[in-house]
Amino acid sequence: MSRPAVFLDRDGCLSVEVGYVNHISRIRPIDGVPEQIARLNAAGIPAVMVTNQAGAARGYFPLELIEQVNARLVELIAEQGGRIDGVYYCPHLPGAKDPRFDVECNCRKPRPGMIEQAAKDMDLDPKRSFMVGDKYSDVQLAFNVGAKGILVLSGYGRGELELFGKDWPRQPDKIAETMKDAVDYVFETLGIDG
Numbered sequence: 391m392s393r394p395a396v397f398l399d400r401d402g403c404l405s406v407e408v409g410y411v412n413h414i415s416r417i418r419p420i421d422g423v424p425e426q427i428a429r430l431n432a433a434g435i436p437a438v439m440v441t442n443q444a445g446a447a448r449g450y451f452p453l454e455l456i457e458q459v460n461a462r463l464v465e466l467i468a469e470q471g472g473r474i475d476g477v478y479y480c481p482h483l484p485g486a487k488d489p490r491f492d493v494e495c496n497c498r499k500p501r502p503g504m505i506e507q508a509a510k511d512m513d514l515d516p517k518r519s520f521m522v523g524d525k526y527s528d529v530q531l532a533f534n535v536g537a538k539g540i541l542v543l544s545g546y547g548r549g550e551l552e553l554f555g556k557d558w559p560r561q562p563d564k565i566a567e568t569m570k571d572a573v574d575y576v577f578e579t580l581g582i583d584g
Contacts, residue, residue, distance in 0.1 A: 392515035395475075396430055396576055397505055397537070399523030400441035402545015403569070404474075405463055407524070410445045417459050419466050420544055426569040427472030433582050436512060438476040439464075440504040440521075440531070447483035447491035456481060476512055478504040499523075500530035505537070520579075522572045526550055529562045538563040538579065540572045 401407050404423055408416050430437045439460070446453040456479060464474045480497040497503030502516075509516050521532035524545030532539030541547055541562040551565065566572035577584050 392509070392513050392518075393434075393436065394518035394520070394580060395436040395438050395508070395512070395514040396573075397438050397440045397508070397519060397521045397532075398474075399499075399521075399525070399528050399545075400439055400443075400460070400463065400479075402524035402547065403522055403528075403542055404439060404467070407545040410448075410450050411459050412445070412451050412455070414455070414458050414462050417463050417466070419463065419470065420569065423569045424467045424470030424472035426573045427467055427474065428470075429573050429584055430576070431473045431475075433577065433584050435576065435580075435582075436475040436514060437473065438508050438512070438514075439474050439478065440499070440508065441479045442499050442527075443479045443481055444483040444486070444491070444498075446481050447486035447488055449487040453481060476508050478508055480504060500527045500534055502531065502535045505531065505535045518580075520572075520576050522566070522569070523547075524550065526554065526558055529558075529560075532563075533560060540564045540566050540575060542566045542569060542572050544568065 482493040482495040486492040516535035519537040522540040524547035529539035564575045
């Protein structure tokens with residue numbers, strides 16, 4: 391039977407929001423996040439990063455830098471006891487400066503492609519899963535695959551909620567102050583102690 395997972399946005403959710411990460415030295419986990427990833431790991435719940443990364447499409451840096459930054463973040467989280475089980479990113483952007491990325495794709499959030507691919511690769515059940523992010527597009531992605539959408543108030547989350555929340559057609563399943571609150575909600579929903 392396919393397993394539930396927790397899908398996690400990168401910037402502003404797993405890592406400190408600094409805008410476009412144009413150098414590997416600029417990436418660092420948000421305080422407390424690696425410990426919460428470790429809680430998911432200990433409970434046997436896959437932690438999967440899904441992130442829109444249009445910086446290369448905009449010509450800000452080469453595609454390879456996205457992969458290096460993602461790998462460095464995974465490494466930094468591991469150094470603090472957490473394990474990211476999968477990494478998926480979308481480099482596409484319609485109208486991109488670089489024609490390789492000028493694609494109307496199915497993977498740019500809130501479209502479902504990254505989660506669908508992860509589900510296939512890792513035998514995951516999106517309908518029993520959760521998407522945690524700091525933007526409404528993350529919550530919409532959850533809804534688009536039948537998962538529960540959690541808006542975390544780190545990164546852009548608080549501003550998104552205060553400025554635009556009243557106009558959202560559907561509210562998040564959970565608004566979490568921190569990643570700990572998000573993981574607590576996952577455990578409570580799945581009936582897991584921890």
